[in-house]
Amino acid sequence: MAIAVSLSCLLALSVAGLAGGVKGSLRSQDPGPQPLELKQVFTLFQIQYNRSYSNPEEYARRLDIFARNLAQAQQLEEEDLGTAEFGVTPFSDLTEEEFGRLYGRRRMDGEAPNVGREVGSEEWEESVPPTCDWRNLDGVISSVKKQESCNCCWAMAAAGNIEALWGIRYHQSVELSVQELLDCGRCGDGCRGGFVWDAFMTVLNNSGLASEKDYPFQGKAKPHRCLAKKHKRAAWIQDFIMLQDNEQKIAWHLATEGPITVTINMKLLKQYKKGVIKATPTSCDPLLVDHCVLLVGFGKTEAEVDRRAGAAASQPYPRRSIPFWILKNSWGAEWGEKGYFRLYRGNNTCGITKYPLTARVDRPVKKRRVSCPP
Numbered sequence: 001m002a003i004a005v006s007l008s009c010l011l012a013l014s015v016a017g018l019a020g021g022v023k024g025s026l027r028s029q030d031p032g033p034q035p036l037e038l039k040q041v042f043t044l045f046q047i048q049y050n051r052s053y054s055n056p057e058e059y060a061r062r063l064d065i066f067a068r069n070l071a072q073a074q075q076l077e078e079e080d081l082g083t084a085e086f087g088v089t090p091f092s093d094l095t096e097e098e099f100g101r102l103y104g105r106r107r108m109d110g111e112a113p114n115v116g117r118e119v120g121s122e123e124w125e126e127s128v129p130p131t132c133d134w135r136n137l138d139g140v141i142s143s144v145k146k147q148e149s150c151n152c153c154w155a156m157a158a159a160g161n162i163e164a165l166w167g168i169r170y171h172q173s174v175e176l177s178v179q180e181l182l183d184c185g186r187c188g189d190g191c192r193g194g195f196v197w198d199a200f201m202t203v204l205n206n207s208g209l210a211s212e213k214d215y216p217f218q219g220k221a222k223p224h225r226c227l228a229k230k231h232k233r234a235a236w237i238q239d240f241i242m243l244q245d246n247e248q249k250i251a252w253h254l255a256t257e258g259p260i261t262v263t264i265n266m267k268l269l270k271q272y273k274k275g276v277i278k279a280t281p282t283s284c285d286p287l288l289v290d291h292c293v294l295l296v297g298f299g300k301t302e303a304e305v306d307r308r309a310g311a312a313a314s315q316p317y318p319r320r321s322i323p324f325w326i327l328k329n330s331w332g333a334e335w336g337e338k339g340y341f342r343l344y345r346g347n348n349t350c351g352i353t354k355y356p357l358t359a360r361v362d363r364p365v366k367k368r369r370v371s372c373p374p
Contacts, residue, residue: 082278
């Protein structure tokens with residue numbers, strides 16, 4: 001652990017020192033010879049994230065990709081309107097295409113099921129608290145998972161949603177089987193992608209979900225080897241709903257009922273290290289959502305206003321309040337803020353309001369027959 005921390009510090013210092021030179025050297029298609037400093041940073045990256053390459057040609061290719069990603073990270077940090085910091089991450093030696101293929105929700109075809117958006121009451125207008133963080137209640141939020149090269153963010157987000165709601169309702173901590181969702185889904189496409197509603201429908205079809213301990217994650221789907229019937233149900237749901245595409249109403253539901261799954265555009269997450277991402281529709285298109293995560297809280301942070309905003313140089317930096325969402329990712333605890341990240345709250349950043357879905361945890365009930373009164 002001590003080695004990882006020291007390497008992280010060295011990487012941060014090295015990247016800061018390289019920032020100007022790297023950016024200037026990457027404006028052309030062919031950056032030419034790489035400076036020794038960049039190679040040293042790349043070596044630190046390889047050590048921290050256990051990277052090795054099969055031959056000198058592959059090493060040179062990955063070094064070039066790393067340099068370009070470093071330049072892009074600096075550009076993202078300059079353009080971000082929040083407090084986000086971008087830099088070296090576990091994905092810094094991957095191209096955009098490789099990153100999307102490995103970590104995005106690739107199955108883009110298909111529409112949301114015929115589920116009406118919940119209307120709810122008007123209580124939310126006055127009762128949304130200033131902060132909310134379900135991580136602060138024991139037994140609600142399970143550990144951060146790592147999807148590896150399996151496109152199962154949709155299944156991990158859905159399992160995390162059910163785990164949290166189960167913990168809130170029954171005061172029991174559970175970790176549920178993502179592998180069952182991959183192996184047994186009739187709608188999802190295993191590690192090739194899916195939607196959160198695919199996972200929820202699988203849970204309904206299987207009358208619940210096994211525990212992670214009984215049916216552990218393998219990192220690959222086995223569509224013809226569904227073992228759901230061999231394992232005890234650790235949790236179940238009654239149905240699932242889609243919330244209104246209104247951030248205040250989403251915040252109210254999150255605070256009063258529990259965590260929610262959302263699907264966002266993951267474009268800015270590859271280089272993300274920490275802070276609040278505040279993007280524009282141009283830098284992060286809210287219509288092109290491709291990654292499912294779990295919304296676990298919200299709050300506000302204070303940040304200094306940039307001098308470019310017009311503050312006089314002789315005056316103290318003015319401060320501003322930045323509202324944010326807290327989201328749990330599925331890329332491991334070494335990414336982002338210990339596996340979490342924050343998005344600006346209030347302008348549909350990266351499409352967060354497009355598909356806000358949540359299960360409703362309760363024992364399944366049979367539909368009652370309706371008869372006309374005499």
